[in-house]
Amino acid sequence: MEQALLTTIFLFTLFFLLGSGVWVGLSLLGVALIGMELFTVRPAGDAMITTIWTSSSSWSLTALPLFIWMGEILYRTRLSEDMFRGLAPWMAPLPGGLLHTNVVGCTIFAAVSGSSAATLTTVGKMSIPELRSRGYPERMIIGTLAGSATLGLMIPPSLTLIVYGVTINESISKLFMAGVFPGLILASLFMGYVAYWSFVYRKEVPPAEPSMSFMKRVSEARFLIPVICLVIFVIGSMYLGIATATEAASIGVIGAMVLAALQGSLNFATFRESLLGATRTSCMIALILSGAAFLSLSMGFTGLPRALAAWIDGLHLSPYVLIFALTIFYIIIGCFLDGISSVVLTMAVVEPMIRTAGIDVIWFGIFIVVVVEMAQITPPIGFNLFVLQGMTEHQIGYIARCALPLFFLMCIMVVILVIFPEIATWLPDNMRTRPGT
Amino acid sequence: MSALRSVGRTLRPILDFIYNSCGFLAAGFLLIILTIIVVQMISRWMLDLAQVMRSLFGEGAADWVLANMAYQFPGSTDYAGYSMAAASFFAMAYTLNNGAHIRVSLVLSKLHGLPRRIGDIWCFGIGFFFAAYFAWYAIRATQVSYKLHDISQGQDATPIWIPQVPMAIGTTILAVALLDHLIRVIFVGETDLSAERVAENKGE
Numbered sequence: 289m290e291q292a293l294l295t296t297i298f299l300f301t302l303f304f305l306l307g308s309g310v311w312v313g314l315s316l317l318g319v320a321l322i323g324m325e326l327f328t329v330r331p332a333g334d335a336m337i338t339t340i341w342t343s344s345s346s347w348s349l350t351a352l353p354l355f356i357w358m359g360e361i362l363y364r365t366r367l368s369e370d371m372f373r374g375l376a377p378w379m380a381p382l383p384g385g386l387l388h389t390n391v392v393g394c395t396i397f398a399a400v401s402g403s404s405a406a407t408l409t410t411v412g413k414m415s416i417p418e419l420r421s422r423g424y425p426e427r428m429i430i431g432t433l434a435g436s437a438t439l440g441l442m443i444p445p446s447l448t449l450i451v452y453g454v455t456i457n458e459s460i461s462k463l464f465m466a467g468v469f470p471g472l473i474l475a476s477l478f479m480g481y482v483a484y485w486s487f488v489y490r491k492e493v494p495p496a497e498p499s500m501s502f503m504k505r506v507s508e509a510r511f512l513i514p515v516i517c518l519v520i521f522v523i524g525s526m527y528l529g530i531a532t533a534t535e536a537a538s539i540g541v542i543g544a545m546v547l548a549a550l551q552g553s554l555n556f557a558t559f560r561e562s563l564l565g566a567t568r569t570s571c572m573i574a575l576i577l578s579g580a581a582f583l584s585l586s587m588g589f590t591g592l593p594r595a596l597a598a599w600i601d602g603l604h605l606s607p608y609v610l611i612f613a614l615t616i617f618y619i620i621i622g623c624f625l626d627g628i629s630s631v632v633l634t635m636a637v638v639e640p641m642i643r644t645a646g647i648d649v650i651w652f653g654i655f656i657v658v659v660v661e662m663a664q665i666t667p668p669i670g671f672n673l674f675v676l677q678g679m680t681e682h683q684i685g686y687i688a689r690c691a692l693p694l695f696f697l698m699c700i701m702v703v704i705l706v707i708f709p710e711i712a713t714w715l716p717d718n719m720r721t722r723p724g725t
Numbered sequence: 726m727s728a729l730r731s732v733g734r735t736l737r738p739i740l741d742f743i744y745n746s747c748g749f750l751a752a753g754f755l756l757i758i759l760t761i762i763v764v765q766m767i768s769r770w771m772l773d774l775a776q777v778m779r780s781l782f783g784e785g786a787a788d789w790v791l792a793n794m795a796y797q798f799p800g801s802t803d804y805a806g807y808s809m810a811a812a813s814f815f816a817m818a819y820t821l822n823n824g825a826h827i828r829v830s831l832v833l834s835k836l837h838g839l840p841r842r843i844g845d846i847w848c849f850g851i852g853f854f855f856a857a858y859f860a861w862y863a864i865r866a867t868q869v870s871y872k873l874h875d876i877s878q879g880q881d882a883t884p885i886w887i888p889q890v891p892m893a894i895g896t897t898i899l900a901v902a903l904l905d906h907l908i909r910v911i912f913v914g915e916t917d918l919s920a921e922r923v924a925e926n927k928g929e
Binding site for chain 1: 762763766802803814889
């Protein structure tokens with residue numbers, strides 16, 4: 289009974305701190321501290337520093353700032369304009385026309401940046417005005433953009449997957465590989481939706497673009513092709529085992545700088561801004577990870593994860609029911625927290641649960657990312673909704689309604705992942721790894 | 726009150742200078758991470774190249790590659806890890822001042838006037854408390870490592886207090902920055918770190 293009371297106090301403090309607006313990292317640290325004081329007689333402060341030092345000086349974490357930096361550099365190039373110009377001639381003949389530039393543009397940018405906010409602004413900055421001027425319906429422009437930008441969380445390099453990998457000590461390269469096919473399938477689902485729309489609402493589809501010769505199309509895409517090559521090289525080097533995730537990230541940074549220099553947009557100011565931007569974002573995540581490392585130590589003392597895992601185990605649920613319950617759980621949490629925070633906050637409790645239930649942790653990483661992606665486009669706190677609100681000056685509610693069909697497509701994606709887990713696990717099982725990594 | 730103002734005016738540029746220069750220092754450590762990783766990666770490729778040279782041109786060519794092009798850098802992963810910690814901790818206050826530390830501003834951004842001020846005081850106050858606790862133990866841990874001559878378990882064999890110094894400094898400055906904001910909220914009524922600005926900056 290006393291245990292139950294203490295646990296209640298512990299959880300209440302957690303939600304109170306987070307809800308009242310205390311920075312997520314400091315909230316986690318504070319709750320962990322209270323947990324240590326309530327549940328153990330061990331000196332909390334020294335345990336805290338040992339844990340945080342180990343987690344924040346870890347080698348595998350170094351992939352994080354480098355991948356952020358790579359995205360920051362390309363974000364500051366003319367990629368946004370080139371993206372639309374380069375993609376439009378290729379997408380125009382498809383049913384649904386230029387709306388596909390939103391989906392494909394987001395997929396490509398997702399592969400150079402791990403962040404969905406950056407993906408959204410880079411692609412949307414150019415495609416929203418262009419699509420509007422061609423008369424595409426507003427709800428389709430907004431909806432496809434909001435939905436596709438969530439691919440940033442899934443297609444490697446994904447910041448959420450790095451954080452997940454660091455939290456549960458799994459190979460980041462493997463997680464990245466696991467994200468490739470589900471990301472592409474999700475993008476195809478979105479494109480299928482655009483095509484479906486063009487058949488059902490024929491009247492809404494604007495007149496077709498004038499067609500272009502093949503060579504003309506290639507020349508329009510000449511700035512885009514190097515970026516795609518860089519992406520393939522970065523992901524490929526991890527798959528072939530030539531480079532670890534961190535090394536692939538550093539190749540990405542240097543490649544991005546070379547591309548920016550060739551384009552003429554690399555100067556001291558953009559270099560400095562990209563580096564400082566990467567410093568801030570990686571520091572933000574590092575503070576959350578520090579708090580989370582201490583919280584998972586503290587959670588261990590509360591006995592909550594073990595008790596919960598044992599309880600779930602005792603219920604003899606089928607894994608499907610467990611996954612279903614977790615989906616609901618994460619969508620609710622995601623309504624209030626961003627993706628990275630909800631992953632690190634819950635893993636201390638969820639990890640023993642899924643390991644006991646015999647669920648593959650690499651697969652679960654992809655699952656959790658899809659579910660967290662869904663939360664990005666659900667009110668009241670959906671980050672993509674906020675960014676789009678800033679860009680289009682529509683109400684959050686309107687944007688969320690536009691994105692609703694894509695939300696359902698993501699639900700279908702979860703079902704596909706559950707039925708065919710090999711989509712996520714095949715690539716990491718078959719990648720080459722260097723000995724010793 | 727006016728004495729406090731003049732102290733504030735003198736301290737303001739000094740504090741801002743400290744926050745920003747630590748931010749730049751952190752960015753420098755990111756550059757160091759990149760350098761370490763690139764050097765390590767190239768030297769590993771050179772080891773592979775030496776294998777190729779051995780099979781193609783014999784021992785001599787392989788030895789030449791090893792001697793001239795492969796720089797062995799023992800403990801490089803440890804150094805990259807320390808740089809990661811230094812980059813994270815040095816940037817703490819700088820990131821805070823730029824509104825980049827993530828928070829749930831759903832309730833806070835809806836409040837105005839006095840309730841908002843109370844909310845801000847609560848956040849900065851409790852934030853300062855946790856950060857100060859963190860800093861206190863970070864300093865202590867660094868002192869203990871120094872006194873006990875703790876050596877890293879890795880190949881680098883660095884005395885562990887050296888890479889821990891950035892943690893001690895960075896967390897202390899974070900605590901100072903939070904206290905700085907707290908004092909401004911209490912006496913001036915607001916700080917440049919408003920929840921609205923945070924809502925705009927929540928790039929993830």
